[in-house]
Amino acid sequence: MRNNRTIITISDISVEVIRKNIRSLRLAVYPPEARVRLSVPRNASEEDVRLMLATRLSWIKQKQAIIEQLPRQPELEYVSGESHYYQGNQYRLNVVVRQGKHELAVNNNSEMVLYVRPGTSKANRALVFDHWYRRQLQLVIPTLLEKWQPIIKRQVLDWRVKKMKTKWGSCNITDKRVWLSLELAKKPVGCLEYVLVHEMVHLHERCHNANFRGLMDKYLPNWRLMDDMLRCQSSV
Ligand SMILES: [Zn+2]
Numbered sequence: 001m002r003n004n005r006t007i008i009t010i011s012d013i014s015v016e017v018i019r020k021n022i023r024s025l026r027l028a029v030y031p032p033e034a035r036v037r038l039s040v041p042r043n044a045s046e047e048d049v050r051l052m053l054a055t056r057l058s059w060i061k062q063k064q065a066i067i068e069q070l071p072r073q074p075e076l077e078y079v080s081g082e083s084h085y086y087q088g089n090q091y092r093l094n095v096v097v098r099q100g101k102h103e104l105a106v107n108n109n110s111e112m113v114l115y116v117r118p119g120t121s122k123a124n125r126a127l128v129f130d131h132w133y134r135r136q137l138q139l140v141i142p143t144l145l146e147k148w149q150p151i152i153k154r155q156v157l158d159w160r161v162k163k164m165k166t167k168w169g170s171c172n173i174t175d176k177r178v179w180l181s182l183e184l185a186k187k188p189v190g191c192l193e194y195v196l197v198h199e200m201v202h203l204h205e206r207c208h209n210a211n212f213r214g215l216m217d218k219y220l221p222n223w224r225l226m227d228d229m230l231r232c233q234s235s236v
Pocket of ligand 1: 198199
């Protein structure tokens, strides 16, 4: 059996080629590393693939150049002075080392205070953040669901906040279950709302087609703006 995933190099660019049950080729360049991925029908020959890549080479290079200019989120150290984000706002982190419970607090509109015990590792500091972000999302999501379920006329039976690597959200249509990325806590609430509405619209329409976009336009006329804000990082 043929391997589903191969790497093809063209003009010094490594392209991950994935064979799938699809009818047409799909080419994408993903941040943050400007990784190139080409999905092709299972029966596509290597010659077809190379030809496709050769004709789209300038497009790939253009996309890579754009991605390389995107601001990169630096590796977080969870130390005082560092910038952290919550609901689209930037906060300066102040780390207070003390005995007692690990805690994170937003003091005013510009400062986050992380209370940790002496010797707390970077990984454990990150966990305090994750826990806090998750709780903030869990406080907001029920209100958004209450608002949108009667409008969209679909019920979400289960929802979860998950650490997701490449997506902002996903929807299991059969189980009527929505997963939302933990990262959304860092974005403006409008982005969270957009992703939730997007996933709920999938309960009407599985594909990102004209019908889907029409429903989005009806429910959330400014959805494209939110989509642009999020798209430079992941997909929904
Ligand atoms: Zn979608």
